[in-house]
Amino acid sequence: MMKDQLRAVSGQIIAIGVALLMGAIIILMVGESPVRVFMTLLRGAFGDQEKIAGTLLQTTPILICGVAACIGLRGGMFNVGIEGQLFLGGFAAAWVGFAMPLPAGIHTLAALALAVVAGAAWVAIPAYFRARYNTNEVVSTILSNYVAVLLTSYFTIFLFKRPGGWSETPPILPTSYLPEIFTFSRLNWGLVIGLMLAVGAALVFRYTKWGYSVTMVGSAPKFAEYGGVNVKRQGFMVLLLSGAVGGLAGGVETLGVHHRFMEGFAPGFGFDGLIAALLANGSPVATIFTALFFGALRNGSLLLEVDTSASREIITVIQALIILSVSAQVLVRKRGDSRAGERRWKF
């Protein structure tokens, strides 16, 4: 058990190392020094307390989306629609924030609650079709992303636009803010929510009967069914839960950082979260670290562009290389020693 885990972790680290090495070659090819680029990345991510807080700020949405993805992966469900759930959750939270005056505290909770409901409701459609007609949830959740992003654009531009500004809703009321942790950064309690979710999910998977049955359905659905689990119903619930967490990610962004909903405000976090979860082998606790890694890359890249002549997009390239080397690693490993978890994401 321990040895297996060690092996999985070292595999991922080697994969990241290979990706960074290939990234370094590309940096050389564009005429920058890889050492300078990586040092600037480090400085941009962890250079001072504000930079560290900035990295954690970038980590928050990736972490929450990552936990959403983990829940799906554990239960054998590939929720690629986290992006869309995040957008709808973000909009729902903003709507509670600007349209419903409530006392402080309760207001934030109500907005987060609606974000959760919105995310779950959005995934309920693909989840229903998955359970009822065995539709491939990968395709239906991917497609639902486009609808979600455009739907929130429609809400923002045509129904709730703040008069005279950019395409955004009116600002939310201060009573609904998710408070900031420090005075010097926009970092907010969303990070704590993310950490609690990750640890909570890990505990549920490890210590509860329901969590165990989810893992069983994910790794050996026939066995689970034989053992008396209603596999379809369970798959539906897993997707719903995953979607709910995806919606929460959007709510946290809106209430914690932007304090309003902007059209197209956060593209790509859903996918970053999914990658973080895959890199973490579907483990919520490991996702904390992979999300932190991606958050640091992103925050560092913002300084990279200012302080060197390399483009910020080099990070996107490195991320893509990581995905490639991680998936290559899965293929390279012999089927025999593939832990049950890994076969889940072959579809």
Added chain:
Amino acid sequence: MKRALKSLFLAGTMLAVSFGSAAAQAKVSVAAISGYFAQGFGVSIVNGLNKAKTDFGIDLKLVDTGNRALDYQQQFENLAKGKQYDLIFVMGWELVDSLQKVSAEYPDQRFVFIDGVLDNPKMIYANFAEEQGSFVAGALAGMIEAKGTAFDKIGDGKAIGFVGGRDIPVIRNFLGGYEQGAKYAAPDVKVNSVFAGTFDDPAKGSELAQALYGQGSDIVYNVAGPTGEGVMQASAAVDKYSIGVDIDMCGSAPGNVLASMLKRGDIAVYTLIKDEVEGRKITAGTRTFDLASGGVEVKVCDDIAPKIPADVTAKLDEIKKGILDGKIVIAKAK
């Protein structure tokens, strides 16, 4: 002896280094940040910045914001924190919120907001008199339309069209100028206007433009960014006329583009940097680039220019003169 030489050499190098950095400090250093440097108006700004770099040897840093709202504020902070930039040019309304926050955090940093005016008296604004250029464009379109079937590709001569991106103040200002210009030069021509609701959807632009052409507008003015590319394509598809905006769009649909209303972002940034380099330090407030300073102009496409009747050209010159000496007053949309 050797030691003494060595220390002399060291002192010399240090002196050279300190001289070097003193020279660098005198050099004007400029950063520009936007998500639109690859398209239309942004390209024009980059051209102006590069020209200033060649002519004045300034330090120039271009930063692309990407499209994640979470990043903007950190990007502004990274630029402002080092205090190495004399001026930071900013373009894009989606950046306003972060800009305001960082500007409050770094009150000594001079930010130049391009293409708009915000309610912050500490910033510098490079604004364009788009209503003046649009007035000329409206007058041109109105007069050509009024020629009716006498002019190639024109129908019954009753209406001209307008496709806006989003319904925001800047775009309203374009529409206002256009309508006033048409009314001034061709009172009988009606202006039909629509807003696409987005700057990023060429298919929608094409659809809306085709609807306008279908309703009898023979000339459509595109003020819609990438959405407007669809307007230009639609004019070629139905063989009517379009008017481009921000940059020279005559190449988008040769033969079907009447003119382009140029907003010379390059002239604006170049002029500002020139002032700064020559010691006229730029201070907070609004600088408007209009017809008089060449900041806006209507460029009739080369393939169309010979076809424009002499009376139209004469009237246009008269209108431009009228705007310059203040005889024609154009109301700004608020």
